[in-house]
Amino acid sequence: MDTTYIFLQHYWWFLVSLLGALLVFLLFVQGGNSLLFRLGTTDEERSLLVNSTGRKWEFTFTTLVTFGGAFFASFPLFYSTSFGGAYWLWMIILFSFVLQAVSYEFQSKLGNLLGKRTYQYFLVANGVVGPVLLGAAVATFFNGSNFIVSKSNLTDEMMPVISQWANGWHGLDAFGNPWNILLGLAVFFLARLLGNLYFINNIREEKLIFRCRRQLVTDAVPFLVFFLAFVVRTLLKDGFAVNPDTGLIVMEPFKYFNNLVDMPYLLVLFLIGVAGVLFGTGKSIFSKTYTRGIWFAGTGTVLVVLSLLLCVGYNNTAYYPSTADLQSSLTIANSCSSQFTLKTMAYVSILVPFVLAYIVYAWRAIDRKPITPEELKQDGHKY
Amino acid sequence: MLETIDLSMINWARAQFALTAIYHWLFVPLTLGLAVVMGIMETLYVTSGNEFWKRTAKFWMKLFGINFAIGVATGLILEFQFGTNWSNYSWFVGDIFGAPLAIEGILAFFMEATFVAVMFFGWNKVSKKFHLASTWLTGLGATISAWWILVANSWMQYPVGMEFNPETMRNEMVDFMAVAFSPVAVTKFLHTVLSSWIVGAAFVIGVSAWYLIRKREKEFALASMRVAASVGLFAALVTAATGDKSAYQVAQVQPMKLAVMEALYEGGTHEPLTVVGTLKIPEMLSLLATHDTEGYVPGINNILNGGYRLPDGTTALSADEKIKRGKEAIAALADFRKAKASGDETAAETALQTLDENMPYFGYGYIKDTKALVPHVGMMFWAFRVMVGLGMYFIAFFFLILFLSWKKRLERVNWLHHVALWTIPLAYIASHAGWLVAEVGRQPWTIQDMLPVNAAVSKLDAGSVQTTFFIFLVMFTVLLIAEIGIMVKTIRKGVE
Structure with missing residues (x-):
């Protein structure tokens, strides 16, 4: 295969992985929302929490949409296989995000039909369902899914669908594998941990922030247990390898461990990321005045997720393996767009740093003043 | 046993896409139209320093925010639905079709998401000019988003810039510029975005007219109507011109759509x-x-x-x-x-x-019956006439509002205030009639002459799609009722 084409496949897997990693970081919005009734004991406190995540939810939502668009453009076979097959898994994720999107704007407005509490429950529901299901979906990258791809079906006029799910559960079968649930729970507690750290950084209200710091411990412990269990098991289990010459998929013992050995820079990224999450969390627990933990834990989250997604896509690995038919497994080579499309999109991606720059600039402008009860009263647009 | 695609599942998938697209399009045109109106109002505030324009702009921004949230919510499903319900489509043309969606995300959605936050929360935090720029950039983001999604839609009507690759069993892009700047896309963009400005203008005029009927917020209402009628008249004229161009293009690339629009069974020369x-x-x-x-x-x-x-x-x-x-x-x-x-x-x-x-x-190899090649004639015929008829009405309506505003007689013409109020639903009807013509007229093709719906769909059971259809129906209907309720209460409350 053309080396430029191989480079472009890797480049786009990197970009998609980066978007995925940023999305997991931005799930602090969902994590924070899942704690709405646990941290906020009064209407005023809940208002502070909602208005705090309410100024960032658009970024999470947009990253989710862009993640989908980028995956579609660069790896369309994944898009058609996973979304069309794991129908219910994705639909439930989407339902929860739809409800979340209106809940901020609608909850405090007169005439909102369902009442404030209902919209806040929607936020909590999305805060639980979003991270758990997204985590479980990512876990299937390591553990496999039940699908068959047969491009020859296109020549069957009666049944031309090339990607088919091999059972009637359409994605809900992911929960039949406890290791998928484990990563789902790890992502859920990570999102809550990040939500706490974000509140500590963004809100100035003593009692509430005290509760956030206490909650950090409650969320950090299960996160570490679930995450470490998943990582250790993944490094020790057989992985889905692809022979680059023949394209044949085979099971390889310790595949993901071997990938980290073969690509030590991923191991470095992973370890720096884990250290960042631990440092940001630990210092925020032990120092009562420290507010910058979100930046260390957030950056750490991005690095850890990025390294895991690169580990499952690079080094001749099938990133979306099939347990129904091993040879249907998707790799970055057999599921990607054409060289022309990847190259054209690579030119577009040059604009990404510019986009990131204005996001950072605007974010800083909005966060210049921390959220306080007084600030909320002055602001014209309060949720 | 031979496996076949469940016909009822295909129809439920079509119904679901139609349902979600129709709901989404209830909110998008108002976002596009209001963005221009409130952008002009805030510009008047920044250039004149007159606080009146700030209050006016902020009122419309409040309604924009309510509408924007539900627009974003209903839009999420549309992108992912190409994968969930139209998986074969996603593979067969994903190499071309995915690109505009990805570019839309990278260039437009982030612009919208970033600057809408500054627009809502930045009044006391950023300078006047930065805030004004954010308001315009929010509208620009929405408009760029419209560009790329309409590029994608135009490609479905008029597929260009690709070749079929038998090795990979899919179509592959060979000319990005042909896809991104196809003449059909340019016309569709202008026609759709400018017609959305009509919706925004009609909405502002209708709400303002309600205040005049109730003898409230007189200065605010008259000023808003003047700005909106200027935007509306310009938009209605451009929409008419691009509509003519669009019909010509349809005749060239989708002759069946034109024939059905006209209910023309036997054609010929010198056709009336x-x-x-x-x-x-x-x-x-x-x-x-x-x-x-x-x-x-x-x-x-x-x-x-x-x-x-x-x-x-x-x-x-x-x-x-x-x-x-x-x-x-x-x-x-x-x-x-x-x-x-x-x-x-x-x-x-x-x-x-x-x-x-x-x-x-x-x-055509997937087509089982030639009758399937003919879209619904009655629906197309009347949708087209409703769209064109209302398009002409809007030109007259905006002209009259602007003329009476210039003559300073707008406040006294009571019957026109009632007409203006009822023009709000007419604007939505015209906008949806336009999409009915565009999308029903393309049936049975997902991509004109290339991929019919039965070869584009996902392999699911009808029950699953039926269930999600009803979930969307209930969810979006409840949210629409809530949105209208909030809008009405906010309008009743008036300018603060």
């Missing part, structure tokens, strides 16, 4: 345009469709039976002949794959030659 019933404008259809009063316009039966001369000098094939050649293309593709698998290069070359000869009709 049917207004309604027996009222016809002589030679007008020929003129619109071919820019020549003597031009030949094929009817539905002509297109199905073929045999007429095409503009390039060749003779049109019948639908049966196209289906036959489509089946030959599909069979040749199967032969090509078999020959490749067995290493028989000669057989592969022969199959490839047959495939190339018949490739323009590939999609």
Whole structure:
């Protein structure tokens, strides 16, 4: 295969992985929302929490949409296989995000039909369902899914669908594998941990922030247990390898461990990321005045997720393996767009740093003043 | 046992896409239109320093925010639905179709998401000019988003810039500029975005008229109506001009859509345009469709039976002949794959030659009945007339509002205030009628002449799609009622 084409496949897997990693970081919005009734004991406190995540939810939502668009453009076979097959898994994720999107704007407005509490429950529901299901979906990258791809079906006029799910559960079968649930729970507690750290950084209200710091411990412990269990098991289990010459998929013992050995820079990224999450969390627990933990834990989250997604896509690995038919497994080579499309999109991606720059600039402008009860009263647009 | 696609599942998938698109389009045009109106108002505030314009802009921003949230919510599903319900489509043309969606995310959605936050929360945190820039950039983000999604939609109507690759079994992009700047996309963008400005303008005028009826917020209402009518009149004129261009393009690239729009079964030269019933404008259809009063316009039966001369000098094939050649293309593709698998290069070359000869009709190979090639005539005929009729009404309406505003008599013409209020739903009806013409007229194709719905769909059971259809129906209806309720309460509360 053309080396430029191989480079472009890797480049786009990197970009998609980066978007995925940023999305997991931005799930602090969902994590924070899942704690709405646990941290906020009064209407005023809940208002502070909602208005705090309410100024960032658009970024999470947009990253989710862009993640989908980028995956579609660069790896369309994944898009058609996973979304069309794991129908219910994705639909439930989407339902929860739809409800979340209106809940901020609608909850405090007169005439909102369902009442404030209902919209806040929607936020909590999305805060639980979003991270758990997204985590479980990512876990299937390591553990496999039940699908068959047969491009020859296109020549069957009666049944031309090339990607088919091999059972009637359409994605809900992911929960039949406890290791998928484990990563789902790890992502859920990570999102809550990040939500706490974000509140500590963004809100100035003593009692509430005290509760956030206490909650950090409650969320950090299960996160570490679930995450470490998943990582250790993944490094020790057989992985889905692809022979680059023949394209044949085979099971390889310790595949993901071997990938980290073969690509030590991923191991470095992973370890720096884990250290960042631990440092940001630990210092925020032990120092009562420290507010910058979100930046260390957030950056750490991005690095850890990025390294895991690169580990499952690079080094001749099938990133979306099939347990129904091993040879249907998707790799970055057999599921990607054409060289022309990847190259054209690579030119577009040059604009990404510019986009990131204005996001950072605007974010800083909005966060210049921390959220306080007084600030909320002055602001014209309060949720 | 032979496996087949469940027909009811295909129809539920179509219904779900139609439902979610219709709901989404209830909110998008108002976002696009209000963005311009409130951008102008805030510009007036920044340039004049007059606090009145700030209060005015902030009021419309409040309504914009309510509408924007539900627009974002309903839009999420549309992108992912290409994968969830149209998975074969996603593979067959994902190499081309995915690119505009990705660019939309990278360039437009982040711009919208970033600057809408500054617009809502930045009044006390950023400078006046930065805030103004954020307001315009929010609207620009929404407009760029519209550009790329309309590029994608136009490509479904008029697929260009790609080639079929038998090795990968999909279409692949070979000319990005042809896709991104196809003439159909340019016209569609102008027509759709400017017609959305009409919705925004009609909304502002209607709400302002309600205040005048109630003898409230007089200064605010009159000023808002003046700004909105200026935007509306400009938009209505451009929409009419691009509508004409759009009809000409439809005649060239989707003749069946045009024939159905006109309920024209037997075409010919010197074709009149049917207004309604027996009222016809002589030679007008020929003129619109071919820019020549003597031009030949094929009817539905002509297109199905073929045999007429095409503009390039060749003779049109019948639908049966196209289906036959489509089946030959599909069979040749199967032969090509078999020959490749067995290493028989000669057989592969022969199959490839047959495939190339018949490739323009590939999609027809999946068509089981020629009747399926004719979109719903009644719906198309009336949707087109409603759109065009209301389009002409809007020109007169905005002109009258602007004229009376200039003459300072707008406040006194009570009947017009009631008309203005009822013009709000008319703007939505016109906008949706336009999309009905565009999308129903493309049926049964997901991509014109290339991929029909039965070959584009996901392999799901009808029950699953039916369930999600009703979940969306209930969810979006409840949210729409809530949105209208909030809007009404906010409007009743008035300007703060």
